[in-house]
Amino acid sequence: MIKKIVRLIELLDDKKILLDDFYKLSIVQKKLIENDDIDKLNRIIKNKEELISKINLLDKDFLEIYNELKEENNIRSLSELDIDKIYLARLKEITNRCDSLMQDIKVQDESNNSMMENNFEDVKTKLREIKRGKTTTNKYYNKSQNTDGYFIDSKK
Numbered sequence: 399m400i401k402k403i404v405r406l407i408e409l410l411d412d413k414k415i416l417l418d419d420f421y422k423l424s425i426v427q428k429k430l431i432e433n434d435d436i437d438k439l440n441r442i443i444k445n446k447e448e449l450i451s452k453i454n455l456l457d458k459d460f461l462e463i464y465n466e467l468k469e470e471n472n473i474r475s476l477s478e479l480d481i482d483k484i485y486l487a488r489l490k491e492i493t494n495r496c497d498s499l500m501q502d503i504k505v506q507d508e509s510n511n512s513m514m515e516n517n518f519e520d521v522k523t524k525l526r527e528i529k530r531g532k533t534t535t536n537k538y539y540n541k542s543q544n545t546d547g548y549f550i551d552s553k554k
Contacts, residue, residue, distance in 0.1 A: 399471070402463050403485045409460045410492040413453055417499040420449045424506040431513045 423446050430439040464476070471479060477486060 399467065399479070400481060400485065402467050403476075403479075403481065403489065406460060406463055406467075407485070407488055407492060409456050409463070410489065410496060413456045413460075414492060414496050414499065416449050416453050416456070417496055417503065420446060420453075421499060421503050421506065423449070424503055424510060427510050428506065428513070431510060431517065434517070 423442050427439065427442045427446075430442060467476065467479070468474065473479060476489065479486070
């Protein structure tokens with residue numbers, strides 16, 4: 399049972415490392431959005447997607463072990479286990495750190511998404527202006543129709 403608790407702690411430690419990396423990428427992403435660096439931004443997004451996949455695998459493994467522990471010991475919460483409380487305290491500490499990091503990530507990603515939407519709206523506005531200018535130019539310089547032959551007798 400202690401081995402499973404230790405494994406849960408290890409999984410959470412790994413998750414925290416990945417969440418730290420994810421948060422750092424979110425900060426970099428903000429700077430890239432501000433600088434309109436689309437190529438690097440795409441790479442950052444791809445890296446974040448890879449981290450999400452890794453985090454999901456860790457979560458899956460965590461839940462499997464967590465549910466096994468609950469079933470084996472017929473408990474609803476790990477706090478009901480009869481083990482040294484230092485393990486449970488460590489588990490709770492890391493869980494709280496992960497939750498805090500996820501909240502920070504959420505705030506940063508919402509800010510990034512807002513910036514991206516604003517940039518997208520700016521691009522749409524510029525495209526409308528270009529289209530309007532093109533339409534005006536076409537109307538102003540309307541090509542005259544081919545008038546060859548209006549006044550020329552084509553009879554031979």
